[in-house]
Amino acid sequence: MKAYTVPSKEITVRFTADVVVCGGGSAGVHAAVAAADEGMSVILVEQFGSLGGTAGNALVTPLMHSHIDGNPSCSYITDKLNKKMTVLDGIDASGNQFDPVVLRIASEQLCLETGVKLLYYHFISGVIKENGEIKGIITVSKSGEYVIEGKVFIDCTGDGDVSVLAGAEYTKGNPDTGKCQPISLRYTLSGVDIATFGEFIRSEISRTGVSKGASYDGKVVYAACTATDDWAVTDLFKKAITNGDLVEDDKVYWQVFKLPNRNDTLAFNNPEFFEYVDGTDSVHLTKAQTDGKAAILRQLNFYKKYMKGFDSAYISEIAPMVGIRESRHIVAEYMLTGEEMLEKKKFGDTICQNNYPVDIHGKNLKFGQKITPVDDGKPWYDIPFRSLVVKGFDNLFVAGRCLGSDFLAQSSLRIQRSVRSTGEAAGIASAIAVKQGVKAKEIDGSMVRQLMIAKGATFKE
Structure with a gap:
């Protein structure tokens, strides 16, 4: 393939924040608001001109139920969002049926009221790092190319773009076919x-x-x-x-x-x-x-x-945005597996509970002979906080559908309820990292969950 050599150049730093959230979808909005609620200066970088990601710009509605009795939110920000959508007449009483256009508007209102700085129409083209620490992201927009600096970064791009640009390892697609979900x-x-x-x-x-x-x-x-x-x-x-x-x-x-x-x-x-x-x-x-x-x-x-x-x-x-079910799975400190999901495994550092079934389009898979579900009277599995910590990096979290899991587990956890919770947890964790001056992997995930609960998130006991 023909190639050109591009001369090295100096890129100006235009914005700086405590926390830089990359991607304004369901995970990104929750991450940004959670970090801002903790007193952080937050920049949210988004490639489109509105928030919501697949839920807003890809028109993915309704919200899927967690399949847990009582449908615990595992998120306090979801309640805030639902209240705004109710005022705008864009959601039903169950909280499941919603209007994607109203969700875009409500998400934007929530971010602005919380003090999040929004940067629309920005594409992330590179990452600046030193010894496992992200110093900044390089963005391209109508304004040109420049750097956004931060103390902590949260990859909510859905495809793990920032993590991959930084050099993180990942898997992608169905291991049996090599293809991603339809x-x-x-x-x-x-x-x-x-x-x-x-x-x-x-x-x-x-x-x-x-x-x-x-x-x-x-x-x-x-x-x-x-x-x-x-x-x-x-x-x-x-x-x-x-x-x-x-x-x-x-x-x-x-x-x-x-x-x-x-x-x-x-x-x-x-x-x-x-x-x-x-x-x-x-x-x-x-x-x-x-x-x-x-x-x-x-x-x-x-x-x-x-x-x-x-x-x-x-x-x-x-939809201006194509609906993507699955692409990259970023290698994190812990990789949740399909077997663990089907076995309803619990973790001490859980930040989300889910029982949504295996949802792989275009292929009918049977796993009855591969696993033995644990009958502990708690029919759900946990997503551990460690699955949000990108392996090999001190200040990089990943949230949303591209977090640390395998193909099978991701087919269940990719629903909006789960990705919202993971974003919220990453946002709170980023604030802890800044306030305490600790690395991402040094944070106690159970503390993150307790802070979520203290703010109104509900979990099953």
């Missing part, structure tokens, strides 16, 4: 007659005698379809594929949700892609956007032709 491009349709669509779903259940993945209670409608042929709407997809109105991949994964505050809008968890799936490859991301838009137009025509309630429907938003 990716999606979400969208919303407005102008939908929800009642008519809901009654249509009821009629399909009656016509086919199949109720799987379909419901309508007179207000909230839901429907889904996957590669298996046992869903209420499978027959519709098969007809459209036979007639050339859809392609087979349109049926492999399709899901639709009602947004809580929009009476004419549906949110779709599709189209999904199974070949170009590397969220760290810009060519793959570009193809997801171009192929995704073509698929969205095809699917809109399908709804109008084969379903009811879509006569006046139109595309109201296509």
Whole structure:
């Protein structure tokens, strides 16, 4: 491959803070607010023009339940965020159904009110380090290239970009196939007659005698379809594929949700892609956007032709951010394994509890013969604080879906509830590191959890 030699250059330091949070997604927002709440000066660096990450910019809604009785938050900041979203009429009473646009706004309000300095439209292109300590990150923006200095850095990029630029080790993808999980491009349709669509779903259940993945209670409608042929709407997809109105991949994964505050809008968890799936490859991301838009137009025509309630429907938003389920797994002081997740392992330094199941798209895996779940009356597993401490670095944490775990464990812990908790824990830990002058790996994770609880986070005993 042809290459050029670029002359060395001097890069100006433009901003300095106690804590620099890299990435403004679910983990990043919680990390930034948690550190600011502890009195730290905080800079939050984000590549888009709004916060929320996959939950906001990739339109990933609703919030998945932890599958633990009582659904403990393991986060005090989530309560703050939900209150703001409630005022903005962007979340339902359960806290699960939410409007991604409202989440973006509420996240921004929360950060600004807490004193977090936001830097939008900044891409991180390099890291400055000395003997295992990060001194600064190099960013590129319309303003040019410059350095942001900090005492502690938190990698919430989702792909572990900062950790990798610093030289951290990582794994990526399914060890059996070498491929990452499938990716999606979400969208919303407005102008939908929800009642008519809901009654249509009821009629399909009656016509086919199949109720799987379909419901309508007179207000909230839901429907889904996957590669298996046992869903209420499978027959519709098969007809459209036979007639050339859809392609087979349109049926492999399709899901639709009602947004809580929009009476004419549906949110779709599709189209999904199974070949170009590397969220760290810009060519793959570009193809997801171009192929995704073509698929969205095809699917809109399908709804109008084969379903009811879509006569006046139109595309109201296509996610500017591709929905990435999994990419890099940064090597941390502790790597949580799938076996530990399935065995419901507990840790003294837990900062999050979760029981969300294995969720690997495009592949049906069975683990019953590999593990023996521990029946301790506590059906959940813990995420240890050590999985947030990037191995080999004194002042670098990682939070979110790219924390220290293997492929199988990550398929469960990648949900928004968990990544919020990990960001919050990393933010509190960063403040401890600054105040006490200690290295990241020297921090007692149980102390971090106790501080989370003292502020309002709930954990199961």
